[in-house]
Amino acid sequence: MTRVRRLGAALLGGGTGTVFLLLVLIFAGILAMNPAFFEGPSLMAFLKQAAPLVILAAGQYFVIVSGNFDLSVGALVGAQVVIAARLIDGEESRTLPVLLVMLAFGLAVGLVNGLITTVLKVQSFITTLGMLLVLYGAIRLWTGGAPTGSLSEAFRTPGRLGIENVPLIGQIPWALLIMLAVGAGAILLMRTRFGRVLLASGDNELAAKLSGARVDAVRTSAFVLSGLSATIAGILIGGFAGVSAQVGEGLEFTVITAVVLGGVVLGGGRGTALAAMAGALAIEALFTLFNQMALPATLRPTVQGVIIIAAVAYAARQRSRPGAAAPKSTATATPS
Amino acid sequence: MTTQPALSMRGIDKAFLGVPVLSSVDLTVEPGEVHVLVGENGAGKSTLMKILAGVHSADAGTIELGGRAVSFTHPAQAQNAGVASVFQEFNLLPELTVAENVHLGREPRRRGRIDRRAMNDATATGLADLGVDDLSPTAKVGSLSVAHQQITEIAKALSQGADLICMDEPTAALADAEVALLYRLIERLRERGVAVLYVSHRLREIFDLCDRITILKDGRLVESVATTAITPDQLVTKMVGRRIEAQFPPQSPDTAIAEVRLRIDGGGNDYVDGIDLEVRAGEIVGLAGLQGSGRTEIAEAVFGITPFTRGTIAIDGRDVRISRPRKAIAAGIALVTEDRKAQGLALRQSVKANARLVLDANARVHSRQRPTRIRGILSSLDLVARGDDQEVQFLSGGNQQKVVVAKWLAAEPGVIVLDEPTRGIDVGAKHKMYSVIRSLAAEGLAVLLIASELIEVIGLADRIVVLHDGRIAGELPGGATEQEVMAYATGRRSS
Amino acid sequence: DTPAETPEADASTEKSGDEWFVQAEYDEQLAQRDIAPEGDPNTPWLQAIEPEWVDTTEFKRDGGGATVCFSNASVSNPWRVTGWITMQEQVAVLKEAGEIGEFRSSDAGDDDDQQISDIQAFVDSGECDALIISPSTTATLTPAVETACASGIPVIVFDRGVNTDCATTFIHPIGGYAYGADAAEFLVENLEPGSKVLALRILPGVDVLEHRWAAAQEIFGDSELEILGNEFTGGDAAEIKNIVTQYLQRGDVDGIWMDAGDGAVAAIEAFEDAGKPYPVMAGEDELSFLRKWEETGMTAIAPVYSNFQWRTPVLAATMILKGEQVPSEWVLPQEPITDADLADYLERNADMPSLHYAKFGGEDLPGFPDAWRDR
């Protein structure tokens, strides 16, 4: 009984719950516009499209919850796709080695972001803004301005194909399976010691340090995880649609919005990975709804802006309603 | 002569998250009266004060100031109505100067511009009035000692020329000398007819200072009596609802002071120097000294926060180099820090998450101890919480302190340093903390205890090491007199 | 005809939804498609449609070795990247010949204000013998271009125009209406009446792109095709594939009209992945699309916004500095690639990367093919 009530409160009340409410509302809207959306194949297609953003949201979640930002993920996704195309250059046999190179590159970018933020004490907004510029420029410098080369069929498989001929559903996209694996991984990781220390570090850096936590190390790991998730997202996006000069552009803002929509607090220490990923799903569903409604394309940003503000305001109200000023701390633990 | 009461609160209700914190509380304070509000941690004292200060608004009830009904939705309104407050948590901006903090929100202006000179002058005068001469109005608050920060807070409240001044545990961070200053000041306020509403856990203070006592328990009014009409024992019984026996629990018979567990030889750094110290298994060593004498610095050095740059530390006879907290933890040292909110707890995490933080953060410690025992530790400390999923920010101070202690006990340390473990916690919780400290010693831990209330050090410690100006001024046996300790602490005597 | 009479000049006062449609411009461009340009068809970048030659002796300068300055809007898309390489290769040739001594360029990263500063900096330096400008937005650079003209050096504007006729020459292919019409007419011709067409656009508010769509709307309006919608994609392949996939879930799409070829392949793949028959498709002369077109054998057309126009301005600069006549408005030919010449263009560009433009017109430059291939 209380369990049910607590679940209800969690879903409809507190900051995290808002996203599930929003998700239900959007899906209801889509259902009203087009019941066929919930048939297997189109639902699968939706999930396939949503997978990269959900994966990025998982990565961004780690960074945000530990008290930082990662604005470089969009540029990193773009860079990864361009690197893949240029290095693979249509040769099937190069797929695997290039995937390893991309993995190394993604982890390295995350590591550099993390070290600059933690060791050099540069606020992560600036670190990753700088990284965004560096990646954007460097990758174009390397390819002379526009992507060259092409992707192999094997490279494109995870993003584009799936398990075919499944009854009722048609195709189960590999992207969906990868998304589920990453999602489960993220949720499980937050249940480990690492996850708990990460949360504590985002909440009160000093207390975590004095408890022996390697705050810098876990925060750096969060950036590395974000780099990893951007790499996976890059593989899926590149696989899904191939190379184009604009891949990844603006994704950083979409994904941060998604995570915040999921009730994760910018500044760290609060929010769950599941809700962050649900936020990403909600954003994708919102885009689908706009499409179903045939909302004039130029008006969509306006509606999107209103919904995001409303949802986050609603969540903030839910959080702050009981007990106005939460006891404050004079902690030096601060998001950077 | 029928004067209106300075303050009259009637039927105040307040609930947080649907949990009632105050239920129809009445409070009347007369002009020129020093009125103390007492009660256990979480009784609702601070909440009542914050309602009066306009920080929270009451769910029900009326407030009258000098006979005029008021209702505040913002602290500014309370200030304008003549209510000044010193809150329990520090309410200062470290980046601003003393003068800027004192006048925050009420900066004096000349021709539309902030008049910094007037601000500094007024602050200097205010501080002189307080009898404080070693605090510059232009000093940055972030660089001050805790005591000076508290003095700044008090100066801030006094500078408002209020008719009613509320102070929530103003002496928690003050040493005796400053406490005396404050007493004198309150005396003067009383003479001027200013009403003072005071919150304190220190019994002596209550009886020395106050005219009237209002006792809260679980958010309800127990009684409001004149100080002269009640004895300390009766007061404690009314607050806690049961009798608290002797002030300090006796040493348990099987406590054996054994081998040296912590040994410092010639320890020193930028803040302290020439520290020679030994703590044995089963022994409680008290560190006494005035504010700024370097007690916390020794704790921080032992724990690797600001390590010693000279001298050596040995744990259980083995020399260790402690360059950061992780190393200290690995060596079996625990530190209960003096500021539990800033340094001890991740406030938005659950009780459980906080209690297992040390285990989570330290792999080697982890293997020594199963997290499942944490529940046992928490219940042995009599933690009162709505469950171990409750966020610690919603616990009362005493219970928060228990969570901090629990997190360290989980790591099974050999040496535990307790820096002001009873700061701001109530009589019952203090008593519990005393027994915990005793039982830690009985279990064979070496305990280094720092407490500003001399009586605690004297009552609990087997030996007292007194600091003066960053150096050890002398050593006394447990049970020494306050005069003996103060002689060393003030530098009047040195060994 | 001069740039001053480009539609933007009066469009600013209009407020209606079709503010981008100017009938006279539309009629003119559609007509220009059928006018044979003057000049050698082997060097289309030197051809001109109905040129009005102007005298440039005032700018004549002896001795070659001129300093030519170029204020570039950006190289932020593959079309501009390709053109920029072509221009640099052309400059190399002219440097070799001694006609250009120094070539200075600045890149405004698509920021109008930045480009105004760039132009001002060139003018202030006093060292440019001729100034080439590829404006990032039509209307907003007008004052800066006027200032440049006033400084007395020849000013050459290409690609997008400005609202002033002070430039010595304004170089551009026929234009957006023609582009949009080529694509739309092809769809009308190749689709049954009642067929459904989806329009994929990159951004709103950019004149060259808006003209394409305005022309298409004009033609679709007179046809019996059903326009399912027009969507902005930012040119992002993933976005394009998402959108097309969603439309395909809701029903059939028989034709795709795009205002630029970026991501055309992603649109086609959406049909493949959904197991639907290929649409009738209007893309662009980007090789990725041409190759996909050939591979699938679909019914398609590649309208062209002649990339070879990037060669013309530097050539025009040297002509002007030699006092030779140039057209005041230099309209370059702009012909779509059809099924008939698809194979030819694929062959010619066999070595080129997939985001290269088939009608880049640099095959005869000494840097070919390395400069475009190994950039």
Next chain:
Amino acid sequence: MKRLNPGNFGTTALIYLALAAVLAVGGIAVAMDGGNLFATANLVDMLTRTSLTGFLAIGMTLVILCRSLDLSVGYVAALSSLVAATTMDGRAANLPLAVGLVLLVSGLIGAANGAIVAFLKVNPFIATLGTGLILKGYLDTEYKGPAGDVPAVFQQFGYTRIAFIPVSAIVMLAVAAAAIWFLRSTRTGHHMYAVGGDVDVARMSGIRTTRVLLTAHVLCGMCAGLAGLLLAARFGTGSAEAYTNLYELDAIAAVVLGGTLLLGGKGGVAGTVAGVAILAVLDTVFNVMQIDPFAKDVLRGAVIIAAVALYARRQLDRTARRPRFAALEGRAS
């Protein structure tokens, strides 16, 4: 000698030092390339480039000091340029009306931002990203491209120079001076430091924190309005497209380069002006040296990170406690 804002002096001095260093290094690099960075044309270029980012960054400083943020300024500037140009409609007589209207509209958008942050308690990052999106939709729907016509007199604001200093730069510096005065000498300005330092403390000290936050956002919006006026003057028309240039990120970078803490409570407009100048010098140097446009992005990113790392290092040192036995320490080691 007037005291600068608490603890600011060190950082501000450091930033001007950094600016001098960038100028010196840039000057040497340009000289080795055979040019002269300090030629009048280049000086004019640097100053011209400071104006636009300058307006935006001054406003941004105010909100960042309050621990807020405004990601919508690029959109506000674009909208303002359109409001200005369409209201002027080529007639000089409409100038006062146009300027007034721009400040009103931009101030109102700022107020909306402030209200969403202060009353609805939406994180400023999301709140202003959201209003930015709302404005984007409006601009895309309502203005398909440039609109309006700016009379020649007003174009002077964008193009005229006094000696070699562009009028726009002079106006920007005047606004900066006003902002410095505002922060130092008015209560509201002073309270911005308090609100950014700790809202709870500020509120409990009797400061109307929502009012302060609202004021900061309104002023920030109006600064973006000024930027929009400058855009209109330079473009001769209004342009919705202007929002694509991510001016907001430039402005934030300039503010942080100027030593203002992104977490609020510390910094000032004097530093911001230097931050803007550093970016402008870099742009000019890159341009004069004909650096590849993509290499520019790389260098810009690297310089921003490096500079902020430098300040961070310095700030760390300054937070250390006063040593009591430092002298002894020296002897011992």
